[in-house]
Amino acid sequence: MNGWLQRIWGLLRVLVALGVGWRYGWGWGLMTLALHAAVLMLGFVQLRWVNRPAPGWGQLLRAWSREVVASELAFSWRQPWREWAEPDHLPAGAQTGVLLVHGFACNRGRWNGWMKRLRAQGVAFIAPTLEPAFGSIDAYADEIEAGVRELKAHTGQMPVLCAHSMGGLALRAWWRKHGAAHDVPRVITLGSPHLGTRMAAFGQGRNARQMRLRSAWLAELPGMPDMDSFWTPCDQIVNPAEMAILPGSRAHRLDGVGHMGLVHSPEAWACLQTALASSLSTPRRI
Structure with missing residues (x-):
């Protein structure tokens, strides 16, 4: 669902920009396309007052510039048009596996970069698109379970579970049920609102309501015993920033990186590689 919604939105942006350019000049048309970057900037500026200690202006500028690229790549290309460019990969003889879980208003195309690299390594992976797009996060547990079971059957052991944003909460809902x-x-979670986020108040759907600060649903979610929580004080979506740290997890702070940019961070990729190397030393369970 998110894929076709983003295709419609992208086409509307282009049509509006063409209309403005035709009527008022092509410079104004280009500026219309750049409105996304301007609105995004407001999300970073407010972090100076939301997060304590506040991120510096240099960090925010660096995060914003990277986030413009990361968000356009995700919402204007990979998710609307390239959702299945990297199909699930279950190569013969694979000894390790990864389940990749996307976040709110996204789909499996969010992970195209990682999936391409994992395929080159011969690592098995499954990346579901969670549906319904704006339903309860609890509804995603069975789809995650299906992926976990398929990877376990293929490799003989538990896969590494990696999630961005809301996907981390979906993993905890799966853990509660299965x-x-x-x-x-x-x-491994990247910018997951484990304790909620202020920005969920502006989201639509039941899953957005579940992610609100101090929601009853969040309070009932279990923790997970072996988790790495990546967070950034420049997260324009999950804030206050410490809401992305699940108590008891290994917390990793990244500076100068925005919410979408966490998936492109070399630190997160290195953590996944360490987890995969560790799983190779675990006896296979056939």
């Missing part, structure tokens, strides 16, 4: 049937997995 965790008793599995060994403890290694989990």
